[in-house]
Amino acid sequence: MNKELMVRWLRALLATIIIFTIFSVYLFLRREIYNLGIANKAFGSTAAIVAGITLLIGPVSRILPQFGKALVYRRSLGILAFLTGLIHAVISLFFIPQRFTIPFFLKEWPATATGLLAIGIWFFLTTISKNDKIKQLGGSKWIMLQQRGGYIAFLAVFAHLIFLKYAGWIEWFGGKTQKTPNLANPQYPPASLFVFLIMAGIIGYRIYLKLKHDVQSHG
């Protein structure tokens, strides 16, 4: 690996670690406890935000050309989103059996299916991320697969989050979230609500750009 590539990977890794740390600190402040289950929430949230940043770099750099330098980070950030999402999925499925049992995953099948769909798409996008695949598939087909795949997976994660968390958000807005030994400060908003708002903003921005583009190309 050449030096430039290594620096790029280290920066992307640093950004991912910073996002993970912010979520971990917030979750700790809200709960005053930290364990594998809480780290798992931070892994899922980090994956969602890093994926969102990856999707934003392209459109933002078209409007603000100084962001053009960030385009090369999309591959490393995308792969890091996949890896943190994979860690989250493996911990959820196999390492917290006292909370997340097989009946839980079957009952919550829409959340399970959308989570697995996102992981599957990100895995596929990672396998075709190498330069030789761009040559093999042809540039425009490769870009189309990366963009469509990236957005479909992002929407799947968004649905996954809503399926699992909306009941808790409604409870929190109604002031009904109780203090428990695992939740010292229920008055603080759930971290997942911030993830929801950021993801909704990114999806909304994308829809706005698409509508603007459609209006311009038809008018």
Ligand code: HEM
């Ligand atoms: C790309 C893939 C995925 C992403 C980005 C993702 C993201 C998230 C996020 C942001 C949360 C909310 C965390 C919170 O409570 O603060 C969450 C919760 C959860 N996810 Fe995923 N997820 C993914 C895939 C999966 C898969 C495949 C499974 C297992 C089948 C899974 C199981 C869970 C469970 C059980 C929770 C609830 C965690 C809790 O309340 O402590 N996720 N996920």
